[in-house]
Amino acid sequence: MSATAEKIDFRDKISTVDKAGKRVWVYPKKPKGKFTNWRTLVYVILLLILFTGPFLRIGEQPLLMLNIVERKFIIFGQIFWPQDFYLFGLATLAGAVFIVLFTVVYGRVFCGWICPQTIFMEGVFRPIEYWIEGDWTAQKKLDKQEWNREKIMKKGFKHFIFFLISFLIANIFLAYIIGSEALLEIVTTPPAAHLGGFVSMLIFTGVFYYVFAFFREQVCTTVCPYGRLQGVLLDRQTVVVAYDYKRGENRGKIRKNEDRAAADKGDCVDCRLCVSVCPTGIDIRNGTQLECINCTACIDACDSIMENVGLPKGLIRYDSEANIAEGKKGFRWTARSMAYTAVLVLITSLLTGLLLFRSNVDATILRTPGMMYQEQEGGAVSNLYNIKIINKTNEPMQLSLRTEDGKGQVQIVGKDILELPEQGVAEGAMFILLKKNELTGISQNLSIGIYNGDQLLKTVETKFIGPAI
Ligand code: SF4
Ligand code: SF4
Numbered sequence: 001m002s003a004t005a006e007k008i009d010f011r012d013k014i015s016t017v018d019k020a021g022k023r024v025w026v027y028p029k030k031p032k033g034k035f036t037n038w039r040t041l042v043y044v045i046l047l048l049i050l051f052t053g054p055f056l057r058i059g060e061q062p063l064l065m066l067n068i069v070e071r072k073f074i075i076f077g078q079i080f081w082p083q084d085f086y087l088f089g090l091a092t093l094a095g096a097v098f099i100v101l102f103t104v105v106y107g108r109v110f111c112g113w114i115c116p117q118t119i120f121m122e123g124v125f126r127p128i129e130y131w132i133e134g135d136w137t138a139q140k141k142l143d144k145q146e147w148n149r150e151k152i153m154k155k156g157f158k159h160f161i162f163f164l165i166s167f168l169i170a171n172i173f174l175a176y177i178i179g180s181e182a183l184l185e186i187v188t189t190p191p192a193a194h195l196g197g198f199v200s201m202l203i204f205t206g207v208f209y210y211v212f213a214f215f216r217e218q219v220c221t222t223v224c225p226y227g228r229l230q231g232v233l234l235d236r237q238t239v240v241v242a243y244d245y246k247r248g249e250n251r252g253k254i255r256k257n258e259d260r261a262a263a264d265k266g267d268c269v270d271c272r273l274c275v276s277v278c279p280t281g282i283d284i285r286n287g288t289q290l291e292c293i294n295c296t297a298c299i300d301a302c303d304s305i306m307e308n309v310g311l312p313k314g315l316i317r318y319d320s321e322a323n324i325a326e327g328k329k330g331f332r333w334t335a336r337s338m339a340y341t342a343v344l345v346l347i348t349s350l351l352t353g354l355l356l357f358r359s360n361v362d363a364t365i366l367r368t369p370g371m372m373y374q375e376q377e378g379g380a381v382s383n384l385y386n387i388k389i390i391n392k393t394n395e396p397m398q399l400s401l402r403t404e405d406g407k408g409q410v411q412i413v414g415k416d417i418l419e420l421p422e423q424g425v426a427e428g429a430m431f432i433l434l435k436k437n438e439l440t441g442i443s444q445n446l447s448i449g450i451y452n453g454d455q456l457l458k459t460v461e462t463k464f465i466g467p468a469i
Pocket of ligand 2: 243271315316
């Protein structure tokens with residue numbers, strides 16, 4: 001293979017699979033530097049939020065619970081019912097547009113800083129591996145050596161800890177689904193009493209353990225659909241972790257007292273430290289690649305080298321291809337990013353409005369099927385209705401109903417007040433009675449107000465049928 005072909009053959013394969021199609025295990029060197037410190041801080045904060053989330057309470061409700069099985073969703077202490085599903089749809093849409101917009105403008109910042117896969121892999125499992133097996137060279141040596149006492153102890157201890165953490169993560173994820181109380185019950189009672197919950201916990205644990213102990217960066221490079229989308233989302237203005245090839249090339253080893261400019265050498269001293277620290281095993285000097293999760297480890301690595309050799313930092317940095325090609329710096333808006341921003345603002349405003357003005361009750365008032373109007377004594381006309389009201393709050397309510405235009409009378413069958421338990425449903429029947437002089441036709445619309453004491457909670461439109469006038 002010629003030197004040029006060798007240089008560009010990275011496009012034909014992924015760095016973690018060899019020519020025979022076998023996995024190439026990545027041993028990334030432990031990163032250190034400014035970005036690594038910032039990332040660690042962000043990971044710690046996000047992990048704290050994740051692990052305490054199911055146990056934090058707003059009022060009596062958990063901060064977040066997504067019980068898909070029972071179709072009960074609690075977000076920031078607010079209970080959402082299947083009837084609010086359109087809000088979830090909208091929130092998902094807003095989230096998707098948000099991620100797309102961010103990718104167009106800022107590249108894969110999400111992958112490096114917020115994605116749970118990166119946070120657990122680089123923020124939890126990898127540091128434990130460094131702690132038990134040492135840095136990359138020690139890990140390589142350990143993997144190559146015979147199975148002796150040291151290897152069995154280190155590997156055994158590492159996988160035991162990995163399994164324990166996977167079990168903990170599985171418990172936390174389960175707590176987000178079934179709630180912390182239900183989880184505590186499962187944990188504190190024998191497995192046989194909650195066989196379904198116990199088995200799902202073991203399955204979750206097994207999946208997490210396999211992903212973080214063995215599958216690792218393959219999630220980002222071969223499975224994650226977001227990674228596959230990079231090719232269509234990034235453009236020349238997108239800010240990514242980029243190597244400044246204008247400044248770096250021609251790369252060449254540093255020699256004592258050498259005038260690099262005179263030797264036609266750029267600032268890259270070809271130390272390959274940026275490759276050594278990369279958790280997906282790529283060489284960022286080949287340009288943006290879909291395996292790059294924007295973790296910034298190579299920025300820190302290169303900055304430390306630049307500092308050592310007395311050259312300016314930032315040979316690898318957050319920047320766009322356009323800036324690097326044109327030798328410019330600074331952020332630029334494109335028509336695409338402006339359009340995405342407009343859509344995002346619109347969807348977010350709509351979502352905020354719907355959340356703010358979401359009613360505390362959901363109600364349906366429907367005429368009882370197959371029933372016509374009834375003529376009452378005294379000349380009034382009545383219609384019978386079925387009512388169903390859902391309480392989305394944690395407070396019980398005592399509801400009364402009345403017509404909003406003040407005409408006629410509403411009579412709940414068998415009671416004056418409809419008792420509505422917290423997070424509960426009340427069902428019943430009611431009559432609406434209109435005097436003959438209040439009828440406007442065979443069919444007329446009525447607005448029914450649902451009141452908790454004097455507070456109007458919701459207005460429901462319904463039809464009233466009467467005789468021809
Ligand atoms: S190229 Fe750099 S930013 Fe991208 S994954 Fe590798 S180390 Fe992280
Ligand atoms: S760390 Fe910097 S100097 Fe070293 S090979 Fe990478 S880009 Fe070149």
